[in-house]
Amino acid sequence: MDYNYFDIHAHLDVPDFDLDREDEIGKMKEQKIGAIAIGVDLQSSKKAIALSLAHDNLFASVGQHPEDLDMNSVFDTRLESLVDNKKVVSIGECGLDYSQLSLKTELSPNAEYLKGIQKTVFEYHVDLALAVQKPLMLHIRPSKGSQDAYLDTLNILEHHAKISGNKLRGNAHFFAGDMDVLRRFLDIGFTVSFTGVITFTHDYDELVRYAPTDMIMSETDSPLVAPVPHRGTRNSPLYVVEVVKKIAEIRNEPFEKIKTALIKNTLRHFPSIASLVSL
Numbered sequence: 178m179d180y181n182y183f184d185i186h187a188h189l190d191v192p193d194f195d196l197d198r199e200d201e202i203g204k205m206k207e208q209k210i211g212a213i214a215i216g217v218d219l220q221s222s223k224k225a226i227a228l229s230l231a232h233d234n235l236f237a238s239v240g241q242h243p244e245d246l247d248m249n250s251v252f253d254t255r256l257e258s259l260v261d262n263k264k265v266v267s268i269g270e271c272g273l274d275y276s277q278l279s280l281k282t283e284l285s286p287n288a289e290y291l292k293g294i295q296k297t298v299f300e301y302h303v304d305l306a307l308a309v310q311k312p313l314m315l316h317i318r319p320s321k322g323s324q325d326a327y328l329d330t331l332n333i334l335e336h337h338a339k340i341s342g343n344k345l346r347g348n349a350h351f352f353a354g355d356m357d358v359l360r361r362f363l364d365i366g367f368t369v370s371f372t373g374v375i376t377f378t379h380d381y382d383e384l385v386r387y388a389p390t391d392m393i394m395s396e397t398d399s400p401l402v403a404p405v406p407h408r409g410t411r412n413s414p415l416y417v418v419e420v421v422k423k424i425a426e427i428r429n430e431p432f433e434k435i436k437t438a439l440i441k442n443t444l445r446h447f448p449s450i451a452s453l454v455s456l
Contacts, residue, residue: 178233178454181436182421183443184212184414185370186270186314186350186396189235190224193400193411205414206234212414213447215270215314217242219255229264236450237262238314240269240302243295244277248287250294252301260309266449269314270350271302273326276318296333303337306347312446313347315367317354327354331361338365348446351398352384359384363392368446370394373404373416376423385427390438394446395420 189212194201205212211234216222222239229237239259241252259265273295278288306313319326338345349362352369362369369388375381385393397404397420399412404419425435444451 178206178211179209180211180234180440180443180454181209182211182417183395183440184210184397184399184417185348185394185443185447186215186372187212187399187414188217188221188401189214189228189399189414190216190221191400201413201415202228202232202235206232208415208418210234210414210417211236211443211450212417213238213266213314213450216240217270218245219253222256222259226259226262226264230262235264236266236447236453237264238267238269239265240271240314241298242270243272243274243299243316244318246291246295246298248291248294250298252298257305260305260311263449263453265311266447267312267314267348268302268306268309269347270316271299271313272316273299273330274316274318275320275323275326278320292329296329299330299333303333303345307337307341307344310344311449313345315347315349316351317349324355324358327358331358331365334365334367335361346446348394350396353381354384356383356387359387363389368392368394368442370396371420371424372396372398373402373407373412373420373423375427376404376419377408382427385424390428390430390435391442391445393424393439394442395424395439 213236214225216225216239225237229235348368403412425432
């Protein structure tokens with residue numbers, strides 16, 4: 178099918194959609210909205226795949242969310258059995274999340290050890306992405322007032338990029354890094370995506386304007402962070418339209434130009450989607 182919009186990061190498997198999931202997906206089809214359903218562990222990854230197989234406008238990403246890791250975590254190798262599915266278009270969400278380490282008293286003394294576990298599990302995702310030649314879907318949240326998780330993530334990615342050349346690809350979802358971090362992602366060929374947050378704060382305007390037109394994408398991270406004018410309600414991939422409108426407004430570029438560019442970017446940076454769309 179042809180697409181008007183693409184939400185590259187949505188959690189459609191969660192209970193928030195249990196009462197009207199099929200209705201929402203039906204409305205997405207009517208508006209020609211595609212989406213990547215995101216897995217955060219084995220079970221949600223399986224659900225994402227099942228949804229994508231049932232609907233031609235949905236695709237799946239499989240991975241292990243860093244926020245859910247604990248002192249005993251290891252990479253769930255069962256994920257490897259899922260990645261060859263034709264509707265799996267990326268690996269993740271995966272990455273580093275330091276945002277809660279200092280807030281959880283029981284983890285504070287072991288924060289550095291847990292960071293090491295997160296890095297190890299993330300490295301497995303990187304290796305898997307390279308092995309199957311699918312892009313990474315990155316989740317990165319630094320500790321308050323810091324860029325630490327972004328910097329650690331980039332150190333890992335830049336190391337692999339030197340070894341693998343242009344084979345390493347991916348997207349930094351819900352991007353909230355600073356300008357130096359953005360430049361480093363762009364330097365290794367990684368894209369960034371923005372959520373509905375840009376509709377109610379100006380904190381990311383400079384980043385949205387700086388990112389090259391062919392390296393930026395739209396997402397909702399639904400059911401979280403609904404954009405204006407839907408704040409306070411459950412977010413939905415249907416609202417990705419508001420994100421695209423705001424990107425065009427911030428960049429002071431024609432809406433149709435940005436709308437078309439974002440679809441092209443999705444198909445270019447997620448080759449598995451492009452191959453299925455062209456069938």
